[in-house]
Amino acid sequence: MEHRTAAIVSMGDELTLGQTLDTNSRWLSQRLVEAGIVPVEHVTAPDDLERIAAVLARLAQGVDLIISSGGLGPTADDLTREALARAMGDVLVEDAASVAQIGSWFRSRGREMPVLNRVQALRPARGEAIENRNGTAPGLYGRIGEVHRLEAGATGFCDVFCLPGPPREMQPMFESFVRGRLSPPAGRVVITRVLHTVGIGESDLAMRLGGLMARDRNPLVGTTASGGIVSIRIRYEGSEARNRAEAMVERAAQEAAALGAPHVFGGGTDSLASVVIDKLRRRGERLSVVESCTGGMLGSVITEVAGSSDVFWGGWITYANQTKREQVGVSARLFAETGPADAPGAVSREVAEAMARGGLERSGTDHCLSITGIAGPGGGTEAKPVGTVWIARAWRSAEGIQTEARRFAMGGDRAAVREWSARWALAMLWLGLEGRGEVKLLRQVE
Amino acid sequence: MEHRTAAIVSMGDELTLGQTLDTNSRWLSQRLVEAGIVPVEHVTAPDDLERIAAVLARLAQGVDLIISSGGLGPTADDLTREALARAMGDVLVEDAASVAQIGSWFRSRGREMPVLNRVQALRPARGEAIENRNGTAPGLYGRIGEVHRLEAGATGFCDVFCLPGPPREMQPMFESFVRGRLSPPAGRVVITRVLHTVGIGESDLAMRLGGLMARDRNPLVGTTASGGIVSIRIRYEGSEARNRAEAMVERAAQEAAALGAPHVFGGGTDSLASVVIDKLRRRGERLSVVESCTGGMLGSVITEVAGSSDVFWGGWITYANQTKREQVGVSARLFAETGPADAPGAVSREVAEAMARGGLERSGTDHCLSITGIAGPGGGTEAKPVGTVWIARAWRSAEGIQTEARRFAMGGDRAAVREWSARWALAMLWLGLEGRGEVKLLRQVE
Numbered sequence: 001m002e003h004r005t006a007a008i009v010s011m012g013d014e015l016t017l018g019q020t021l022d023t024n025s026r027w028l029s030q031r032l033v034e035a036g037i038v039p040v041e042h043v044t045a046p047d048d049l050e051r052i053a054a055v056l057a058r059l060a061q062g063v064d065l066i067i068s069s070g071g072l073g074p075t076a077d078d079l080t081r082e083a084l085a086r087a088m089g090d091v092l093v094e095d096a097a098s099v100a101q102i103g104s105w106f107r108s109r110g111r112e113m114p115v116l117n118r119v120q121a122l123r124p125a126r127g128e129a130i131e132n133r134n135g136t137a138p139g140l141y142g143r144i145g146e147v148h149r150l151e152a153g154a155t156g157f158c159d160v161f162c163l164p165g166p167p168r169e170m171q172p173m174f175e176s177f178v179r180g181r182l183s184p185p186a187g188r189v190v191i192t193r194v195l196h197t198v199g200i201g202e203s204d205l206a207m208r209l210g211g212l213m214a215r216d217r218n219p220l221v222g223t224t225a226s227g228g229i230v231s232i233r234i235r236y237e238g239s240e241a242r243n244r245a246e247a248m249v250e251r252a253a254q255e256a257a258a259l260g261a262p263h264v265f266g267g268g269t270d271s272l273a274s275v276v277i278d279k280l281r282r283r284g285e286r287l288s289v290v291e292s293c294t295g296g297m298l299g300s301v302i303t304e305v306a307g308s309s310d311v312f313w314g315g316w317i318t319y320a321n322q323t324k325r326e327q328v329g330v331s332a333r334l335f336a337e338t339g340p341a342d343a344p345g346a347v348s349r350e351v352a353e354a355m356a357r358g359g360l361e362r363s364g365t366d367h368c369l370s371i372t373g374i375a376g377p378g379g380g381t382e383a384k385p386v387g388t389v390w391i392a393r394a395w396r397s398a399e400g401i402q403t404e405a406r407r408f409a410m411g412g413d414r415a416a417v418r419e420w421s422a423r424w425a426l427a428m429l430w431l432g433l434e435g436r437g438e439v440k441l442l443r444q445v446e
Numbered sequence: 447m448e449h450r451t452a453a454i455v456s457m458g459d460e461l462t463l464g465q466t467l468d469t470n471s472r473w474l475s476q477r478l479v480e481a482g483i484v485p486v487e488h489v490t491a492p493d494d495l496e497r498i499a500a501v502l503a504r505l506a507q508g509v510d511l512i513i514s515s516g517g518l519g520p521t522a523d524d525l526t527r528e529a530l531a532r533a534m535g536d537v538l539v540e541d542a543a544s545v546a547q548i549g550s551w552f553r554s555r556g557r558e559m560p561v562l563n564r565v566q567a568l569r570p571a572r573g574e575a576i577e578n579r580n581g582t583a584p585g586l587y588g589r590i591g592e593v594h595r596l597e598a599g600a601t602g603f604c605d606v607f608c609l610p611g612p613p614r615e616m617q618p619m620f621e622s623f624v625r626g627r628l629s630p631p632a633g634r635v636v637i638t639r640v641l642h643t644v645g646i647g648e649s650d651l652a653m654r655l656g657g658l659m660a661r662d663r664n665p666l667v668g669t670t671a672s673g674g675i676v677s678i679r680i681r682y683e684g685s686e687a688r689n690r691a692e693a694m695v696e697r698a699a700q701e702a703a704a705l706g707a708p709h710v711f712g713g714g715t716d717s718l719a720s721v722v723i724d725k726l727r728r729r730g731e732r733l734s735v736v737e738s739c740t741g742g743m744l745g746s747v748i749t750e751v752a753g754s755s756d757v758f759w760g761g762w763i764t765y766a767n768q769t770k771r772e773q774v775g776v777s778a779r780l781f782a783e784t785g786p787a788d789a790p791g792a793v794s795r796e797v798a799e800a801m802a803r804g805g806l807e808r809s810g811t812d813h814c815l816s817i818t819g820i821a822g823p824g825g826g827t828e829a830k831p832v833g834t835v836w837i838a839r840a841w842r843s844a845e846g847i848q849t850e851a852r853r854f855a856m857g858g859d860r861a862a863v864r865e866w867s868a869r870w871a872l873a874m875l876w877l878g879l880e881g882r883g884e885v886k887l888l889r890q891v892e
Contacts, residue, residue, distance in 0.1 A: 014670040014679060016485050018475030019640060022468070025490070029464030039462050040497065044471070044488035047668065051486065075652045076661045077668040114649050134857065136649070166671065168858040194465060203560050203582070206521045215522045222493065222523040224460040225612065233460060289742075289763065295749025296735075296742025299763040303741025306823055306860055314769035317735065317745040319760035323809075327760070363769075377752055411580065412614040414752055 001156045002185040003065040006032050008042045009055060011071035011080055012165065016046040024069040024163075024170055031174060033192055036184035037065060038237065047071065052083035060087065060144035060158035067178065070165035072137040074117045080162050081122050081140065087160075088142050090124040098129045098138045105136055130161075130177045137164040139173050141181075189245045191219075193234040193253050196270060197263035198427050199439045202230045208259045212252065219252045227423060228442045229272075232256045232264075263439075265430055272426035273302050279433050280311040285366035287429075289315035290328050290359040292346065292372040293389065298422040313365045318355065321346050328358030347372050347384050349392075349446075353403045356394035360401060368394045369425045373410070375417045387411060389421045393428050404428070404437060407446035447602040448631040449511040452478050454488045455501060457517035457526055458611065462492040470515040470609075470616055477620060479638055482630035483511060484683065493517065498529035506533065506590035506604035513624065516611035518583035520563045526608050527568050527586065533606075534588050536570040544575045544584045551582055576607075576623045583610040585619050587627075635691045637665075639680040639699050642716060643709040644873050645885045648676050654705045658698065665698045673869060674888045675718075678702045678710075709885075711876055718872035719748050725879050726757040731812035733875075735761035736774050736805035738792065738818040739835065744868040759811045764801065767792055774804030793818050793830050795838075795892075799849045802840035806847060814840045815871045819856070821863045833857060835867045839874050850874070850883060853892035 014020040029039045045055045071080030098121035106113040123129045130139030140162040163170045202225040212221045219236040236245045266275045296317045318324040332338035344350045355370035373389025380386035392405035410417040460466040475485045491501045517526030544567035552559040569575045576585030586608040609616040648671040658667045665682040712721045742763045764770040778784035790796045801816035819835030826832035838851035856863040
């Protein structure tokens with residue numbers, strides 16, 4: 001049978017009660033879209049047998065494929081095994097191969113299998129267990145049958161794959177077992193494309209895109225704003241030949257890129273960091289950072305990108321003012337505690353520029369980014385409220401070292417102020433490398 | 447009417463297709479649990495009018511309260527307004543106050559309201575618009591009536607609050623408008639408590655907890671493993687007087703803490719970083735970091751904690767080997783490119799210890815943590831595969847500077863290797879401060 005549509009399910013009180021963030025559903029959705037299967041719903045269910053079984057049975061009426069994660073652990077709140085059996089109208093039996101695999105997993109670590117883990121070898125009698133090479137929880141495969149689907153006017157089965165919750169067990173199990181069992185409809189093509197913009201708001205971008213965003217078009221074009229980045233999403237879904245569909249998506253992407261230019265900085269999995277790193281690599285230039293309120297986040301975002309070592313020298317986390325003075329040579333005169341009464345203070349254009357210049361000189365790199373601000377919740381004043389951030393950039397030119405600095409009034413909580421600061425430092429560098437330093441960024445005030 | 451149970455809904459193709467991570471559902475769940483209302487399901491729906499309306503109508507049969515986020519933007523793929531009206535059996539009308547508010551939002555930024563944004567002022571005729579002080583999208587409130595619920599044997603209404611997607615608009619709107627309208631059942635008490643452990647696996651911890659984890663107990667005790675941290679979750683739900691219920695949860699927490707000791711490092715919103723910072727603050731000691739493969743992530747995790755400036759001096763991002771030599775004085779002899787043929791190399795006990803010692807000496811702090819490893823996907827060798835990470839810790843004692851280093855074989859992708867490394871550096875410091883440096887950590891091999 002064909003898998004036209006799918007649902008993603010995640011299990012656990014820790015998710016429904018908000019104690020843990022679900023990242024598995026996103027990952028699984030990405031994999032299904034790649035394969036040409038459209039996820040139409042995500043559901044998170046608590047550790048409650050009745051509810052999980054009801055969610056599986058209900059979803060099975062409307063989709064051809066369910067992939068779940070979580071609830072396969074060894075403890076009493078792990079209920080996916082029993083819920084799947086119930087939704088299938090089946091009973092649980094012990095899977096001999098799973099008992100052996102769990103036992104050898106423990107033995108290879110020099111231990112006997114704890115009694116508790118034996119429950120992980122249970123599977124629905126008409127289902128299959130899926131070997132877990134990275135943990136003790138086998139996955140499960142089962143079919144929820146026609147009895148449920150006939151009520152909804154559908155025919156055939158709904159295939160259900162239940163995977164463990166930890167991403168490093170779930171992901172390899174998906175790749176090695178589930179991916180090969182996916183059967184997207186023959187001739188069904190789904191192609192998605194994303195373009196990312198910076199320095200333009202969502203409604204301004206939508207007005208530029210105009211009729212391209214009509215809801216009856218295929219490819220369908222939409223926009224999403226997240227953390228100051230507005231992304232253009234393009235999706236073709238239909239039965240055109242793949243190369244023709246790809247050409248349609250390509251044409252829509254080119255049209256959108258032309259309408260969104262010059263704000264479009266990349267597409268797909270590109271980030272400001274990856275785009276900046278590629279640009280610097282092509283120019284043979286190196287980058288350093290000097291961070292205060294972000295405390296290393298900018299460096300962390302840069303080094304998320306594999307291969308960033310080609311251009312990233314490293315930098316300084318100058319969280320204390322003492323560190324700013326001793327490590328990158330910011331003058332003591334600029335700080336309130338060591339300078340004159342009218343010293344500009346740690347969060348100022350002067351200190352931001354001195355940090356970037358000092359970092360550039362001491363590292364010998366071609367570019368240096370610095371950030372100093374008040375992330376909150378404490379530390380704000382009337383003149384410099386929480387969210388005040390100065391970001392500076394220093395670079396070398398024929399005329400010597402150049403600097404620019406911008407002041408931002410970042411909204412949101414401590415985490416948001418820090419994330420925006422790291423992102424906008426990279427946006428400033430991108431704009432600078434593009435020769436478009438005049439473009440203002442969202443929340444920039446100076 | 448009372449809000450006994452709730453559902454959380456998030457809207458958007460970017461979520462169902464896995465292009466964006468949903469963090470709103472967790473945040474909203476946390477707020478409802480605080481208020482004594484149990485979220486029993488999260489659903490993510492695509493930008494599809496029929497589906498969103500169907501999700502709202504279905505959920506309204508089973509819960510008393512729905513809170514949604516997203517789909518209130520100005521573009522054609524923002525369909526929450528229309529879906530809510532449809533689920534209510536209502537029509538959309540223009541809300542005069544919203545038109546005025548959106549207009550003044552733009553005017554205060556020196557602009558006219560774009561024509562496109564006028565659609566954001568629509569609301570169901572029997573519903574209410576909710577002012578947005580941080581963006582252009584008003585929220586919506588409406589009731590889905592008895593007609594739906596009677597089918598399910600329930601009475602009364604389901605209250606629906608639709609909030610905008612961006613967290614910095616959604617969160618203040620929840621606080622200023624929704625929180626005051628929540629009506630948890632009189633006498634209904636929900637109390638949750640979480641304890642966090644390090645250095646013990648989930649099934650070992652479950653065996654220690656034993657009967658405390660029986661599913662028919664109240665408070666209910668469960669465990670969740672995430673990134674090497676196993677958390678013990680305790681939840682009371684019932685009609686006992688609040689102080690009695692709190693005493694029951696406190697007793698269960700004490701029992702769990704005693705059974706889990708000495709692995710319990712904190713509870714609630716405590717993290718390894720916050721616990722270590724508190725400990726250092728009480729001891730009047732300061733901390734610095736020297737990071738290679740994590741590129742600033744350890745500093746970022748430390749400075750996530752408000753008040754970390756009391757103890758955190760800052761540090762160095764020594765991503766390039768040149769930076770390790772020049773900035774913290776690691777001997778050139780230790781690196782393959784500048785040392786002898788049998789030099790230990792950048793990822794070695796020797797370099798990790800030299801980084802921590804150099805950082806300690808140059809910063810003058812009391813503790814320094816260093817990380818050097820191979821995050822991948824490239825750079826691995828047979829002797830040092832991807833995931834090989836050395837973490838060192840240096841500190842001062844009466845006998846002079848002391849160091850310890852541990853080698854780990856971290857699993858997972860680049861992001862996982864880096865996250866585990868930053869977390870385990872803090873775990874090593876916590877164990878050291880507790881005088882329990884002998885406890886092995888998960889994935890430690892030396």
